[in-house]
Amino acid sequence: MIHFDNVTKVYANQNRPALDHVSVDVDKGEFVFLVGPSGSGKSTFLRLILKEEKPNSGAIHVAGKDLARLSNFKVPHLRRRIGCVFQDFRLLPNKNVYENVAFALEVIGKPRRFIRKVVPEVIELVGLEGKAHRMPDELSGGEQQRVAMARAFVNRPMILLADEPTGNIDPATSIGIMKVLDRINRTGTTVVMATHDAAIVDSMRKRVVELEDGKIVRDQSRGVYGQAY
Amino acid sequence: MRANFILSEVWIGLRRNLTMTIAVIVTVAVAMALLGVGLMINAQVGLMKTFWSDKVEVSVYLCKKDSPFPTCKATPKGVSAAERGQLQQQLGALPQVAQVLFEDQAMAFENFKKTQSANSILAQVVEAKDLPESLRVKLKDPEQYQAVIDAAKGMKGVSTVIDQRAQLENFFGMLEKLRYAALAVALILVLAAILLIGNTVRLSAFNRRRETGIMRLVGASNLYIQLPFVMEGMIAGLIGGVVAAIMLIVAKVFLFEGTTSAFAVNSQLGWDSVAEVITLTMVIGVVICVLASFVTLRRYLRV
Numbered sequence: 001m002i003h004f005d006n007v008t009k010v011y012a013n014q015n016r017p018a019l020d021h022v023s024v025d026v027d028k029g030e031f032v033f034l035v036g037p038s039g040s041g042k043s044t045f046l047r048l049i050l051k052e053e054k055p056n057s058g059a060i061h062v063a064g065k066d067l068a069r070l071s072n073f074k075v076p077h078l079r080r081r082i083g084c085v086f087q088d089f090r091l092l093p094n095k096n097v098y099e100n101v102a103f104a105l106e107v108i109g110k111p112r113r114f115i116r117k118v119v120p121e122v123i124e125l126v127g128l129e130g131k132a133h134r135m136p137d138e139l140s141g142g143e144q145q146r147v148a149m150a151r152a153f154v155n156r157p158m159i160l161l162a163d164e165p166t167g168n169i170d171p172a173t174s175i176g177i178m179k180v181l182d183r184i185n186r187t188g189t190t191v192v193m194a195t196h197d198a199a200i201v202d203s204m205r206k207r208v209v210e211l212e213d214g215k216i217v218r219d220q221s222r223g224v225y226g227q228a229y
Numbered sequence: 230m231r232a233n234f235i236l237s238e239v240w241i242g243l244r245r246n247l248t249m250t251i252a253v254i255v256t257v258a259v260a261m262a263l264l265g266v267g268l269m270i271n272a273q274v275g276l277m278k279t280f281w282s283d284k285v286e287v288s289v290y291l292c293k294k295d296s297p298f299p300t301c302k303a304t305p306k307g308v309s310a311a312e313r314g315q316l317q318q319q320l321g322a323l324p325q326v327a328q329v330l331f332e333d334q335a336m337a338f339e340n341f342k343k344t345q346s347a348n349s350i351l352a353q354v355v356e357a358k359d360l361p362e363s364l365r366v367k368l369k370d371p372e373q374y375q376a377v378i379d380a381a382k383g384m385k386g387v388s389t390v391i392d393q394r395a396q397l398e399n400f401f402g403m404l405e406k407l408r409y410a411a412l413a414v415a416l417i418l419v420l421a422a423i424l425l426i427g428n429t430v431r432l433s434a435f436n437r438r439r440e441t442g443i444m445r446l447v448g449a450s451n452l453y454i455q456l457p458f459v460m461e462g463m464i465a466g467l468i469g470g471v472v473a474a475i476m477l478i479v480a481k482v483f484l485f486e487g488t489t490s491a492f493a494v495n496s497q498l499g500w501d502s503v504a505e506v507i508t509l510t511m512v513i514g515v516v517i518c519v520l521a522s523f524v525t526l527r528r529y530l531r532v
């Protein structure tokens with residue numbers, strides 16, 4: 001599903017690579033934690049999958065497509081098949097829950113009838129039934145992140161990328177967020193989640209890929225956050 | 230495409246940037262109105278030129294008895310009928326000349342009374358014998374008056390040669406200057422409009438960076454992301470065009486009909502050419518707005 005082959009990324013005006021000869025494979029339906037200290041290249045890894053950035057060398061394939069050969073014109077179609085959530089939620093403050101989720105479908109031209117059907121379903125899936133008409137500032141952080149997850153998942157993407165989704169949320173609420181991510185993963189969606197949250201990684205027992213200074217230092221199935229090695 | 234979704238985005242964008250939008254509309258309106266006035270002057274001059282071209286003639290005035298003109302020294306007694314016939318023949322033989330007609334004092338007096346009827350004192354004082362006789366020379370090609378004038382000036386018994394065309398040309402020259410002035414100001418305003426639109430679109434893109442960021446993230450196509458901004462420019466251009474059209478209609482009624490009736494009754498600019506000018510300026514206004522929005526977006530909304 002996601003295939004990195006010897007990928008190196010050096011940002012302009014930086015002498016140290018953000019990713020340094022990274023090769024990794026993520027299969028369809030997998031759940032992968034991306035861990036590592038700050039600045040180790042986790043967000044860069046996720047941005048490369050979205051083709052928000054281009055690698056300096058190496059090849060990236062997503063869903064069988066070589067990103068280097070994907071024209072800019074087709075990038076939006078790639079992104080429609082990848083959902084994203086972030087630490088800062090990125091909701092539209094002047095739209096309510098329903099509208100925030102529907103927005104993702106409206107801007108890719110989905111018919112209104114389809115939107116009316118699937119948006120309530122996904123709001124229920126993330127556990128926000130009954131709160132569809134709340135505005136973002138009337139929701140807790142955890143609830144806002146659920147809205148973001150609903151928006152990321154409403155178009156049924158093949159891949160869900162989560163960049164520190166629990167970074168702004170207390171540990172108790174984070175468990176709820178992880179439950180939703182797990183539910184999404186069980187529908188067959190591949191999930192890649194960058195995180196600093198050791199407790200979550202340890203409790204989930206999923207595959208863990210650890211980065212340090214842009215290099216993969218550990219790739220372990222059913223791993224934990226800080227492995228002594 | 231979800232038309233009403235895009236339209237509601239456009240509406241939000243226009244409202245958020247109301248003052249900038251108004252500035253764009255006003256600039257576009259004035260620029261397009263001036264451009265239209267320039268084009269209308271152009272059409273008007275063309276019309277008047279064709280209207281006048283078969284009516285203008287070269288008037289060759291003949292020497293009277295004791296004419297003060299230095300060229301009349303050779304004929305102190307005035308031009309005799311025989312000499313006049315000779316002149317008429319000479320002029321008629323010129324290759325540029327179509328016809329030569331004689332206007333005697335009585336006819337000259339009739340014409341004088343007609344044109345000077347408003348000036349009653351002058352009309353009372355002047356008598357037929359005060360007016361000079363003249364030969365009215367009609368030209369085959371009205372543009373070729375200079376050769377005729379030169380030839381006529383050298384002929385014996387000719388006091389002065391007046392070319393009506395030279396007087397008209399003055400008037401046309403003035404109109405032409407007016408047109409260039411209108412077009413020059415229009416051009417400057419178009420530049421101002423382009424900069425204003427660029428700025429408006431940039432502000433608009435900045436105001437909506439959250440929305441556009443999410444749109445990019447969920448895979449909205451560039452067209453979908455950019456269309457609301459381009460439509461904002463287009464709508465501003467369209468409203469500007471409508472205001473310009475109103476200004477042009479007012480100009481046609483008050484400016485063109487007012488001035489031209491004094492010069493040529495039959496050379497009124499028709500409503501069809503006004504409609505043409507309005508359509509053209511509107512298209513130009515909208516195209517400028519759309520292009521300016523688009524170019525700005527290329528710079529501020531990268532994939």
Ligand SMILES: Nc1ncnc2c1ncn2[C@@H]1O[C@H](COP(=O)(O)OP(=O)(O)OP(=O)(O)O)[C@@H](O)[C@H]1O
Pocket residue numbers: 011012014017018036037038039040041042043044045
């Ligand atoms: N847009 C950018 N331009 C230049 N350098 C960048 C840019 N984004 C990231 N970097 C650099 O690349 C390296 C990796 O950054 P990245 O954001 O991928 O780290 P991260 O693992 O996500 O860190 P964190 O855990 O703090 O989010 C860092 O050294 C960072 O300074």
Ligand SMILES: [Mg+2]
Pocket residue numbers: 042043044163
């Ligand atoms: Mg990061």
